[in-house]
Amino acid sequence: MVKKQLIMDKALELFAKQGFEATSVQQITDHCGISKGAFYLSYKSKDELIISFVDCFMKQIIADIDSSVKDCSHSDDMLSTFFYTTNKAFQDNSTFAKIFFKEQTHTVNENLLNRLSYYDSKVNDIILYIIDHLVLENEKTKFDLLICIKGFMKVYVDLFLIYELPLLDLDILTKSLVEKTNILAKYSTIPFITKESAQILQDHIEGTDNNSKQIIELIEQLIIEIEEPIEKESLELLKNCLQSENNSLAIIKGLLENIKNNPQCKWVAYLIREKYSIQQ
Structure with a gap:
């Protein structure tokens, strides 16, 4: 994740100076001080980075x-x-x-x-x-x-x-x-x-973040990244809720309250609120 963020930060500097099209992967890697191989471990292409x-x-x-x-x-x-x-x-x-x-x-x-x-x-x-x-x-x-x-x-x-x-x-x-x-x-x-x-x-585009499987994948990534125990446990419980057919909306809403102030969790919280039609 650190390397991905480094690439994004440095690429943005180049994009601001010369635009998307004029900036090559080689220029990005040179600016980051990493190899092309390291770039492609994080992003398959410049398009994926964009x-x-x-x-x-x-x-x-x-x-x-x-x-x-x-x-x-x-x-x-x-x-x-x-x-x-x-x-x-x-x-x-x-x-x-x-x-x-x-x-x-x-x-x-x-x-x-x-x-x-x-x-x-x-x-x-x-x-x-x-x-x-x-x-x-x-x-x-x-x-x-x-x-x-x-x-x-x-x-x-x-x-x-x-x-x-x-x-x-x-x-x-x-x-x-x-x-x-x-x-x-x-x-x-x-x-x-x-x-x-x-x-x-x-109409929503097919293959987006709306279904439970994809929300769970996002949650699993967050569980790895987040260190705060209350937020991590809340994410685990939200994951269990998404995997279960019988859910209490009151419990889900309470769990969302536990993660709402973490910037990393904003998108997952938004998707879950949408899925279950939960108001703030």
Whole structure:
């Protein structure tokens, strides 16, 4: 794990200077001070390394957004929490975000596209959860509102990451986006996107982290890495719950409380909450 993290850290420095395409495995290994053989023990290819970056970036952001939104004590706060947490995450991870958004159009990789589609569907789930707590003028416009919210996100992220517009006040940006979204929710009456045509936006990609087997594999890796005994034991018990057909949601929720503050456990906790429909 230490070597993997070293490769990611050093590769990011090179990617920031010269981009994905212009950076070779040889340059990465030279910058790390390791052999090519050591690189290939950690990553099968440069593409796999890039996907690891995307996984790390998106898992952290989505887990943070989902947790923050569902932790809101009042539904009125969900929208502002969503916009604030999303933009703060991109701001905090601006180095990789800038590289990725500038270069993703040049990186054609089926595995990468599948991962991006998967994470996009997770964002859709969170936004639809928020929309279900808004007062809409016409309930049939909810999927149009989903697209509009995602449009706001993309346009403003482009301004900050691609055009490098300074993000001087995150609170004002959040209030502005909330105001625009509420106007659309209140006054939009003509739907264009139906539930049926929006289904493609909600479909998850096959072979993702959603099934119990893959969540268990993630837990087993965490058990090896984590030293805190309470968290390690909680992960063991969560693994047993996933392997059993009869589970107590109260027990699972309590175990999730034990691991929720560990950054390494955020993604597993998110996947388990989703699997069992457990609210914060």
